Amino acid sequence: MTNRTSRLLHIIALLCVGAVAVALVSQHMFDMRPCAWCVFQRFIYLLIAAVCWLGLLWGRRWSIALKGAALAAAALSVGGVLAAWYQYTVAANMFSCDMTFADRFMVKSGLDANVPWLFGIFATCMDAKVDFLGVEYALWALALFMVTGILALAALVPPRKK
Numbered sequence: 001m002t003n004r005t006s007r008l009l010h011i012i013a014l015l016c017v018g019a020v021a022v023a024l025v026s027q028h029m030f031d032m033r034p035c036a037w038c039v040f041q042r043f044i045y046l047l048i049a050a051v052c053w054l055g056l057l058w059g060r061r062w063s064i065a066l067k068g069a070a071l072a073a074a075a076l077s078v079g080g081v082l083a084a085w086y087q088y089t090v091a092a093n094m095f096s097c098d099m100t101f102a103d104r105f106m107v108k109s110g111l112d113a114n115v116p117w118l119f120g121i122f123a124t125c126m127d128a129k130v131d132f133l134g135v136e137y138a139l140w141a142l143a144l145f146m147v148t149g150i151l152a153l154a155a156l157v158p159p160r161k162k
Contacts, residue, residue, distance in 0.1 A: 004155070005059075005067070009052040012155075013048070016148060017045070033122035035102075035121060037102045039118075039121055040101075041141050044076055045080070047076055048148060055070070070152045070155035074149050074152035077145045077152060080148070087138040088138035093125075103121065
């Protein structure tokens with residue numbers, strides 16, 4: 001199980017880091033300012049990547065760490081789906097996402113103030129509503145969280161014996 005699981009955990013981590021890289025390029029090169037829900041989802045992506053890579057590191061010693069990382073990545077992916085869905089259906093239609101869960105979490109954690117280039121909140125959710133290839137960023141995020149969740153669940157399933 002370890003080879004397949006390890007490979008899937010690496011893929012999940014790379015997809016998550018890639019998503020954050022795309023978000024940062026969009027923000028810093030194309031002036032697409034993020035809202036609280038955008039940066040909260042960045043946090044979830046980075047958390048998923050960290051969980052996967054820590055699972056791989058610890059999995060060298062304890063094989064249960066690989067399953068634990070896959071399970072945690074699946075759970076965090078569900079959280080990401082919920083965050084992206086909320087952003088798309090509720091927050092993007094509000095004049096301000098000030099004092100929503102994402103805003104409170106990012107501010108109270110200090111991430112927005114201490115790492116503003118990555119977690120700074122520079123727009124309202126309504127202003128941050130941006131399309132890429134005709135699809136809103138929040139829906140792209142939702143789709144990627146679903147992919148990471150499916151891959152994480154696949155990492156939990158042992159391969160069929162031939």
